[in-house]
Amino acid sequence: MGKVVVDISMSLDGFIAGPNASPALPLGKGGERLHHWIVELESWRAMHGLEGGRAGRDAEIVEEAFRDVGAVVMGRRMFDEGVEPWGDNPPFHVPVFIVTHHAREKLVKEGGTSYTFVTEGVERAVAQAATAAAGHDVSVAGGASVIQQALNAGLLDEIQVHLIPVLLGAGRRLFDEDGGGPIELEIARVEASPGVIHTRFRMPGRRS
Amino acid sequence: MGKVVVDISMSLDGFIAGPNASPALPLGKGGERLHHWIVELESWRAMHGLEGGRAGRDAEIVEEAFRDVGAVVMGRRMFDEGVEPWGDNPPFHVPVFIVTHHAREKLVKEGGTSYTFVTEGVERAVAQAATAAAGHDVSVAGGASVIQQALNAGLLDEIQVHLIPVLLGAGRRLFDEDGGGPIELEIARVEASPGVIHTRFRMPGRRS
Numbered sequence: 095m096g097k098v099v100v101d102i103s104m105s106l107d108g109f110i111a112g113p114n115a116s117p118a119l120p121l122g123k124g125g126e127r128l129h130h131w132i133v134e135l136e137s138w139r140a141m142h143g144l145e146g147g148r149a150g151r152d153a154e155i156v157e158e159a160f161r162d163v164g165a166v167v168m169g170r171r172m173f174d175e176g177v178e179p180w181g182d183n184p185p186f187h188v189p190v191f192i193v194t195h196h197a198r199e200k201l202v203k204e205g206g207t208s209y210t211f212v213t214e215g216v217e218r219a220v221a222q223a224a225t226a227a228a229g230h231d232v233s234v235a236g237g238a239s240v241i242q243q244a245l246n247a248g249l250l251d252e253i254q255v256h257l258i259p260v261l262l263g264a265g266r267r268l269f270d271e272d273g274g275g276p277i278e279l280e281i282a283r284v285e286a287s288p289g290v291i292h293t294r295f296r297m298p299g300r301r302s
Numbered sequence: 303m304g305k306v307v308v309d310i311s312m313s314l315d316g317f318i319a320g321p322n323a324s325p326a327l328p329l330g331k332g333g334e335r336l337h338h339w340i341v342e343l344e345s346w347r348a349m350h351g352l353e354g355g356r357a358g359r360d361a362e363i364v365e366e367a368f369r370d371v372g373a374v375v376m377g378r379r380m381f382d383e384g385v386e387p388w389g390d391n392p393p394f395h396v397p398v399f400i401v402t403h404h405a406r407e408k409l410v411k412e413g414g415t416s417y418t419f420v421t422e423g424v425e426r427a428v429a430q431a432a433t434a435a436a437g438h439d440v441s442v443a444g445g446a447s448v449i450q451q452a453l454n455a456g457l458l459d460e461i462q463v464h465l466i467p468v469l470l471g472a473g474r475r476l477f478d479e480d481g482g483g484p485i486e487l488e489i490a491r492v493e494a495s496p497g498v499i500h501t502r503f504r505m506p507g508r509r510s
Contacts, residue, residue, distance in 0.1 A: 106463070106487065106503065107477030108316040124484050207400030245469075255314070259487040259503055261453075264479045271472045275308050277312065279467035291492050293499060294347035295314065295467055 097251035102242055103128040103158045104143040105258050109265035120175035122265050128258050131290045142185045152287050164230025165223035169240035170194040189226040193240055217242040229267040238266050246274055250297050253274040304439040305459035308449055310368045317473035328383035330473050336466050338497045339390040350393045360495050366450050372438025373431035375447040378402040397434040400429040401448055424451040452505050454482055458505050465499040
């Protein structure tokens with residue numbers, strides 16, 4: 095069976111989006127700074143149907159993270175804000191499961207992406223995604239709320255945090271105060287580039 | 303002139319102490335977890351007048367950080383909670399400047415440590431410490447409030463964060479929401495051990 099993973103860019107002060115996020119500004123004020131490093135990479139651009147970009151170790155790490163993903167789980171707000179820009183041939187190329195309160199019929203897009211709406215919570219969405227992934231990894235893509243729910247439900251095997259050398263000062267935190275007590279992680283890998291520190295952690299107690 | 307530096311252990315979710323910190327529990331509930339890696343090191347133990355401990359790269363990094371420090375700045379609460387356990391021969395071995403609202407006479411301890419109380423704010427405390435450091439570094443030791451004040455006043459040259467693979471879930475954050483807008487950093491060094499990721503950032507715009 096594949097792993098359940100998170101792969102996300104976070105500022106040194108813990109934010110994955112800037113303040114005042116809205117459908118018109120999904121990453122919040124200044125939040126696009128967290129993705130500067132990735133949007134210039136060849137591997138990221140290829141997944142988004144774009145040409146060119148930079149090769150090298152950063153691009154390899156991004157490619158590696160996406161290569162093993164067989165299905166994606168995301169929250170309803172992330173879906174609502176993303177569905178238009180992602181267009182008819184979305185960058186996932188695998189089944190996507192959206193945690194929502196509103197039942198809705200499955201949408202099938204080009205290039206392997208489909209959108210399935212799950213009303214029974216994040217645990218059920220991850221289970222459905224795991225079935226669809228057929229041995230590959232399930233990526234919990236965001237937003238922060240769905241990642242926190244998956245973390246607190248003990249569903250995650252690995253967290254890859256791309257640590258960005260900026261202090262945003264405000265915004266949406268990856269890790270909120272959850273009051274749930276400490277969770278021990280294991281450092282699986284650390285690699286630094288000039289503009290980003292790639293860190294990967296295993297969640298012991300889960301298979302890894 | 304020396305640099306103004308911060309050197310601190312932080313959980314992956316951004317905490318430098320657990321919740322419910324008090325004079326009897328200065329690191330808060332579970333906060334001592336953040337210091338497990340350091341208290342076992344030879345270099346840290348030697349500074350605290352203790353024998354034994356582990357040598358190696360972690361110990362070198364700790365020794366290196368302390369070797370260049372010519373003076374320390376800290377907040378009043380950190381001082382109040384520390385002064386008794388630190389005892390007659392405190393682990394600093396350099397002049398310490400405490401940011402406080404209450405004027406008080408300087409205390410001179412054994413082994414090179416003195417405590418000077420500064421009532422004119424963090425900027426003045428750092429300036430006095432820089433004079434006392436005589437070309438060596440000034441270490442802003444904590445707590446979080448004094449570090450944040452120094453950061454927001456543009457007083458810091460470098461931040462060394464020892465990232466600990468644990469999610470505390472609650473406590474005292476190193477970086478609060480300050481609403482001050484983004485601050486760009488530069489990655490100066492990254493080294494990973496099994497139990498800690500040593501990251502160091504420069505603050506551009508400051509001399510470095």
